[in-house]
Amino acid sequence: MYGSVNSPAPALLSYGGSVGGEWGKIGAMRRKGGGDRKAQQRRQRSRVKAFMRSLKDAPCLDCGVRYPPCVMDWDHVGPKTSNINRLARARSSASLMRELAHCELV
Numbered sequence: 001m002y003g004s005v006n007s008p009a010p011a012l013l014s015y016g017g018s019v020g021g022e023w024g025k026i027g028a029m030r031r032k033g034g035g036d037r038k039a040q041q042r043r044q045r046s047r048v049k050a051f052m053r054s055l056k057d058a059p060c061l062d063c064g065v066r067y068p069p070c071v072m073d074w075d076h077v078g079p080k081t082s083n084i085n086r087l088a089r090a091r092s093s094a095s096l097m098r099e100l101a102h103c104e105l106v
Contacts, residue, residue, distance in 0.1 A: 048088050061104045078102030 018023045056069035079102060087096040 052088055056098070056105060058105055060106050062106050072105055074100065074103040075106045076103050 051071045056072040058072075059066045062074070080099075082095070082099055084096070084103070086101060087099055090096075
């Protein structure tokens with residue numbers, strides 16, 4: 001019985017092969033840049049945030065006061081075809097810029 005004071009510790013199991021096995025191959029692929037999708041997604045989100053922040057770094061069209069980018073919002077004045085945030089995440093800058101042409105920054 002494991003856990004009793006007088007019992008010997010169980011022997012370590014051997015899985016054979018090299019240390020790491022398949023997991024080692026996966027780790028090597030990630031280190032070479034061939035499988036780290038989450039890191040690529042983080043970098044893309046960071047680029048999109050920086051781009052949107054740069055677009056919002058302008059004075060308000062209603063009052064002329066310059067507010068922090070996190071306070072600014074897009075106001076549709078023309079036909080709305082899609083949500084600005086959804087277009088920004090979709091990696092299509094052309095469709096995003098077409099939609100922003102119908103918006104005012106307030």
